Amino acid sequence: MNPWPRRLLEALLTDDDWSREFLEALDHAWASEREGARLGATAWWLGRLMERDTVEFVARVRRRRSAAPSTGVRQRRWGMGGAIQDFAHAARSLARDRRVTASVVLTLALGIGANAALYGVADRLFLRGPAHVAAPSELVRVLLHFEAEGGAPARTGPFIPWNTSEAVASASGFAGITRYGFEERLAAAGDEARPARVATVDGAYFRVLGASPARGRWFAEASADDGLEVAVVSADFAARTFGSVERAMGRSVDLDGRSHPIVGVAPEGFSGPHLDPVDLWVPLDPDVTGNRNWLVVGRLADPDAGFAARERVADAADAAHRATDPGRFFQWAADGAVTLAPVGAGDDGARPPEVAIAAMLLGVSVLVLLIGVANVVNLLLARLSRRRREVAVRLALGIGRGRLARFLFIENLVLAGLSGLVALPVAWGAGGLLRSVLLPGVAWAGSALPWRVVALTVATTLATAVMVSLVPLARAGRTDLAGALRSGGRGAAGARGRLQLSLATAQITLSAALLLGAGLFLESFRTLRVTDLGVDADRIIALTLRESEPGAIPSPSAEEHALYLRALEALREAPGVEAAAVTLGLPFLYNFGLSVAVPGRDSVPELPGGGPWLSAVSADYFAATGTGILRGRGFTEAEVESGALVAVVSEAMARSLWPGEEVLGACLQVGSVDDPCSRVVGVAEDVHRTGYREPPSMQFYVPLAPGGGFGGMALVVRTASSSSGTIAGLRDRLDGLDPAVGFVDATVLQRVLDPQIRPWRMGAWVLGLAAGLALLVAVLGVYGVLSYLVERRRREMGVRIALGASGKGIRGLVLKQGLGAAGMGLLLGIGATVAAGRWIEPLLFETEVTDAGVLTAVVAILTVTATAACLLPAGRAARVEPILCLRDD
Numbered sequence: 001m002n003p004w005p006r007r008l009l010e011a012l013l014t015d016d017d018w019s020r021e022f023l024e025a026l027d028h029a030w031a032s033e034r035e036g037a038r039l040g041a042t043a044w045w046l047g048r049l050m051e052r053d054t055v056e057f058v059a060r061v062r063r064r065r066s067a068a069p070s071t072g073v074r075q076r077r078w079g080m081g082g083a084i085q086d087f088a089h090a091a092r093s094l095a096r097d098r099r100v101t102a103s104v105v106l107t108l109a110l111g112i113g114a115n116a117a118l119y120g121v122a123d124r125l126f127l128r129g130p131a132h133v134a135a136p137s138e139l140v141r142v143l144l145h146f147e148a149e150g151g152a153p154a155r156t157g158p159f160i161p162w163n164t165s166e167a168v169a170s171a172s173g174f175a176g177i178t179r180y181g182f183e184e185r186l187a188a189a190g191d192e193a194r195p196a197r198v199a200t201v202d203g204a205y206f207r208v209l210g211a212s213p214a215r216g217r218w219f220a221e222a223s224a225d226d227g228l229e230v231a232v233v234s235a236d237f238a239a240r241t242f243g244s245v246e247r248a249m250g251r252s253v254d255l256d257g258r259s260h261p262i263v264g265v266a267p268e269g270f271s272g273p274h275l276d277p278v279d280l281w282v283p284l285d286p287d288v289t290g291n292r293n294w295l296v297v298g299r300l301a302d303p304d305a306g307f308a309a310r311e312r313v314a315d316a317a318d319a320a321h322r323a324t325d326p327g328r329f330f331q332w333a334a335d336g337a338v339t340l341a342p343v344g345a346g347d348d349g350a351r352p353p354e355v356a357i358a359a360m361l362l363g364v365s366v367l368v369l370l371i372g373v374a375n376v377v378n379l380l381l382a383r384l385s386r387r388r389r390e391v392a393v394r395l396a397l398g399i400g401r402g403r404l405a406r407f408l409f410i411e412n413l414v415l416a417g418l419s420g421l422v423a424l425p426v427a428w429g430a431g432g433l434l435r436s437v438l439l440p441g442v443a444w445a446g447s448a449l450p451w452r453v454v455a456l457t458v459a460t461t462l463a464t465a466v467m468v469s470l471v472p473l474a475r476a477g478r479t480d481l482a483g484a485l486r487s488g489g490r491g492a493a494g495a496r497g498r499l500q501l502s503l504a505t506a507q508i509t510l511s512a513a514l515l516l517g518a519g520l521f522l523e524s525f526r527t528l529r530v531t532d533l534g535v536d537a538d539r540i541i542a543l544t545l546r547e548s549e550p551g552a553i554p555s556p557s558a559e560e561h562a563l564y565l566r567a568l569e570a571l572r573e574a575p576g577v578e579a580a581a582v583t584l585g586l587p588f589l590y591n592f593g594l595s596v597a598v599p600g601r602d603s604v605p606e607l608p609g610g611g612p613w614l615s616a617v618s619a620d621y622f623a624a625t626g627t628g629i630l631r632g633r634g635f636t637e638a639e640v641e642s643g644a645l646v647a648v649v650s651e652a653m654a655r656s657l658w659p660g661e662e663v664l665g666a667c668l669q670v671g672s673v674d675d676p677c678s679r680v681v682g683v684a685e686d687v688h689r690t691g692y693r694e695p696p697s698m699q700f701y702v703p704l705a706p707g708g709g710f711g712g713m714a715l716v717v718r719t720a721s722s723s724s725g726t727i728a729g730l731r732d733r734l735d736g737l738d739p740a741v742g743f744v745d746a747t748v749l750q751r752v753l754d755p756q757i758r759p760w761r762m763g764a765w766v767l768g769l770a771a772g773l774a775l776l777v778a779v780l781g782v783y784g785v786l787s788y789l790v791e792r793r794r795r796e797m798g799v800r801i802a803l804g805a806s807g808k809g810i811r812g813l814v815l816k817q818g819l820g821a822a823g824m825g826l827l828l829g830i831g832a833t834v835a836a837g838r839w840i841e842p843l844l845f846e847t848e849v850t851d852a853g854v855l856t857a858v859v860a861i862l863t864v865t866a867t868a869a870c871l872l873p874a875g876r877a878a879r880v881e882p883i884l885c886l887r888d889d
Helices: 004-012 017-033 041-049 052-067 080-096 098-127 162-170 205-209 235-242 286-291 307-322 328-335 353-386 388-396 401-438 451-477 481-487 494-529 558-572 621-625 637-642 651-657 724-734 749-792 794-802 807-835 837-843 852-878 882-888
Strands: 139-146 155-157 174-189 192-201 231-233 252-255 258-265 280-283 293-300 337-342 540-547 577-584 613-617 629-632 646-650 667-670 677-684 699-703 714-719 741-748
Touching (some): 080 098, 098 353, 098 401, 174 235, 174 741, 205 293, 353 837, 494 749, 494 852, 540 749, 613 621, 741 749
Parallel strands (some): 613 699, 646 677
Antiparallel strands (some): 139 293, 540 741, 577 714
């Protein structure tokens, strides 16, 4: 292969006898000096290229070329007219070759559209930051970090006691902090009432976030100026409830029976520092600030503070926290250290799974585009090969290689431009699908095709035009005029075949990696869905009786207990109800922590999941939730009514407190060593308390007796179906139960868990679609390459058959070539994915990157599809007629 200085010299000269003689003289000189040359070919030719004689000769040749008269082709300067002429000719040329044009446009449009759609998702999730929040990089979440103790892992949490937040606010380095919390409340406007997600925020909330209202105003920082009876509503809530944003102004909304005039409407997509949508914002009541924990976000005083400066702010906040008493009921917080995390971090300070998977999928979309580009390059190379004679004639008539390169680039630019236009509706449709189906719990702003996505589509289109042009332009520039004119465009596959097979191998490599990734996410999703949570979440409906007005149902009280027992009797007779119970404490919704003691032990060991966690339940609780009793029994009606001192413990708690001992009949002191013994009558299976990914924890159950001292009861109902019709029927059963009940809040437990499933569902769906598309494009690429090579080698195949080669041997020759490229791509793709396992496995759910089942499935799918793609060209090669091939020559 000629070194690049020689190829450069050849490009600078013209295709005439004078230039050819000069190059032949240099070739002869190099051949005679090669044996004793101290320098390599590249260095030798570079030296000749820079010699004065060579420079002068090139200058004379180019002057002679510019002064030469036209030889049959009217040359035109490449101005506006030349550009229009080239674009028009490119359009006619592409219109004549409709199949290739359609294949290229469709392939590139899918790749560009997928990139644009996933960029729109990633832009909202982590690139741009929270919508309508000013300078989100200056915001930090304030968290408490607890070091590992007693076998329990280190953990980080978002909940901050009020006294601690006051101490953090006094620390230097903050321009301001805000405290807020979320809760589900009954919101009514007119005659319609529905559950709403309400943010209770302090007066500094909107100022610290730097947001501006879409209509009206925010409420005042001093609650005394506005009072507590005001609200700001989201644009989505205003449209759903009042018909439009404008109609919401001047109206009011009732929250649990209390009227709140609407003073402002938030801009569309605004959800504060979080992704989850918010329906209403109401002022925080100073009288209850010390009774609960709060989420805290601060804005740094120095917007350009680096990592070290932020650490100093965190240290100052932690020092202020340690010097402050967190309050009687919040002594646990004293053991934590204040730490700062970016505003987009999750509750544990790490990047949320949705964000991590969205970032990965953005990279996946780039791989899909690269696969499409490789396939398009193969198509354009095959098209250029068929036009070899046309290119040679143009060069022979003096069009010039530069003008030829411009024309070919314009053709590719037109192809990419058409692809970009088709990609816009693809991006709009795919973006809307991602929003509505895979990420319904995210507050979205604006169209699925915002200007940032359109700008990215344009930039990607231009970059794609350049990428698909590089190899064909390099090939066209090295066309052998004499050989092309003699052969009429035919020739051996040679280096072109090797290049196209290499591109096909690259496509298979990327497709194998995507297919393996999709398989791993599908396996993660399957594993997650079959995880035993200890409760049948998809068949359990939790119902809470909401007050018709504040204080109508005192909690805790004997009245509340009696009301829930009447509701329980009404639900047991409802159609479709298999079991029902009353409980204080329910997995995934709320839990109570309470100390326990065991006689003869100085302390109770800790488990990674914490605890002990208490649930006070009625007799049918275990039947209603589907939690299995492994040993012993549950509670009887008599034990519940009398408040008997009995308990059921979880399996992990039994192993931890009584290792190797008999658990049934053991003494458990609930509260402290001064409390009486509760006799253990059963061991229940472990229940996940907060979600799918959870270490073992201690859980125990006691009978729900009147006057137990706990408030916040709920009804749990096990049904044959959890459809909306079933929920409506249960609400009808409780309608009119008591004037104190204004609304029945019903929640299917599985819907509480769905946001945790969302990242893996998104990864499985998007990766599966991307892998399917990539596999289709790659297989079509292999088929196209082999078809091209068979067509190029028809004469060779004819000669082989004439000399006695069998059809089976010819088919084997083609299959070996195609399957060899596919096999190499498969090995490279799987090897690259396994090598990247340490970055991929944290995104999976209890699945290893070397999962045997997934690897087997990927190998089988690729082997079958690649074989199918190779069989047709192989069969065509075996049916070549030798006489027709030789007659053509």
